[in-house]
Amino acid sequence: MAPSSPAQRPLSWTVVGSGAIGSLAACRLKQAGYAVSLHLKQPRSHTIDFAGSQLHFPAATPPFTAVLIPVKSYAVIDAVQSLLPHLTSNAQLVLSHNGMGTLEHILPLLAPSQGLWFLTTTHGALKQQHSLLHTGQGQSVLSALNVAAKAYTPAVLPAMETALGPVTLVDDITPFLWQKLAINAAINPLTAIYNCRNGALLQAQFEPLLTAAITEVQQVAAACGVVMDDSLQQKVLQVIAATAENFSSMQQDIANKRRTEIEAINGYVVQQAARFGIAVPHNNNMLAQVLRLSSACS
Numbered sequence: 001m002a003p004s005s006p007a008q009r010p011l012s013w014t015v016v017g018s019g020a021i022g023s024l025a026a027c028r029l030k031q032a033g034y035a036v037s038l039h040l041k042q043p044r045s046h047t048i049d050f051a052g053s054q055l056h057f058p059a060a061t062p063p064f065t066a067v068l069i070p071v072k073s074y075a076v077i078d079a080v081q082s083l084l085p086h087l088t089s090n091a092q093l094v095l096s097h098n099g100m101g102t103l104e105h106i107l108p109l110l111a112p113s114q115g116l117w118f119l120t121t122t123h124g125a126l127k128q129q130h131s132l133l134h135t136g137q138g139q140s141v142l143s144a145l146n147v148a149a150k151a152y153t154p155a156v157l158p159a160m161e162t163a164l165g166p167v168t169l170v171d172d173i174t175p176f177l178w179q180k181l182a183i184n185a186a187i188n189p190l191t192a193i194y195n196c197r198n199g200a201l202l203q204a205q206f207e208p209l210l211t212a213a214i215t216e217v218q219q220v221a222a223a224c225g226v227v228m229d230d231s232l233q234q235k236v237l238q239v240i241a242a243t244a245e246n247f248s249s250m251q252q253d254i255a256n257k258r259r260t261e262i263e264a265i266n267g268y269v270v271q272q273a274a275r276f277g278i279a280v281p282h283n284n285n286m287l288a289q290v291l292r293l294s295s296a297c298s
């Protein structure tokens with residue numbers, strides 16, 4: 001049998017951070033037999049209780065060949081910059097975070113032979129100390145962002161299918177990023193401002209606020225060349241219903257006095273709207289309210 005090329009062999013994965021989605025991906029990869037290590041701020045090995053097993057992860061040691069980077073939008077550029085000296089010449093990096101506006105800064109940091117991917121997911125997970133619960137069965141959309149990534153599809157796609165599948169592989173991630181942006185721009189700030197679970201937004205009083213936020217995102221997306229049809233509102237309501245018992249990431253950030261991703265979500269909508277002279281009073285208002293809440297609790 002002909003030896004398979006590196007782009008076809010299973011990769012050893014490094015997962016950055018100890019967030020819930022990264023931990024879920026790490027556990028599922030490990031359970032399927034992948035070599036997985038964790039890259040944490042303080043390098044150390046880590047044990048996670050998941051689905052009745054204790055999974056042990058060594059601290060990541062360079063060089064890194066395949067890296068999943070599910071860190072917050074405001075931390076992703078620094079995370080990639082700190083990894084750069086430790087990447088192999090054909091390393092594959094998979095980003096996954098809420099919000100937009102980071103990819104254009106990250107692509108130029110990599111060598112042409114290093115692959116960049118983006119994965120957006122609706123899986124839900126909850127991490128408490130060392131135990132991890134898979135709280136919402138979701139799905140993911142994955143896209144290769146450069147030529148060096150496309151060549152590694154045979155190795156990266158099955159790994160992401162294992163980690164956060166089912167995965168749909170798409171050529172252009174942009175419309176999916178706008179759809180997730182609309183979902184987050186509607187749900188996250190409202191749940192943070194009203195300090196409620198996602199499901200509370202199904203109450204009638206929130207309907208005009210959701211509609212206004214979504215319509216504004218649709219207008220800005222259209223100006224950026226992405227047409228989002230009327231099913232968007234329905235999609236947002238479906239996500240609210242599917243995650244009704246969850247607290248959004250932004251509600252949790254405010255409740256735990258952490259920085260939020262508001263700049264990459266409603267902030268991005270406001271910034272893009274300004275480029276085209278589009279008024280987005282609802283997104284502006286939610287941006288201002290969440291920034292006020294963050295400064296009050298910092």
Ligand code: KPL
Pocket residue numbers: 098183184187188198239243246247248249250
């Ligand atoms: O992505 C989310 C988040 O909380 O950041 C949603 C989809 C709103 C689920 O809570």
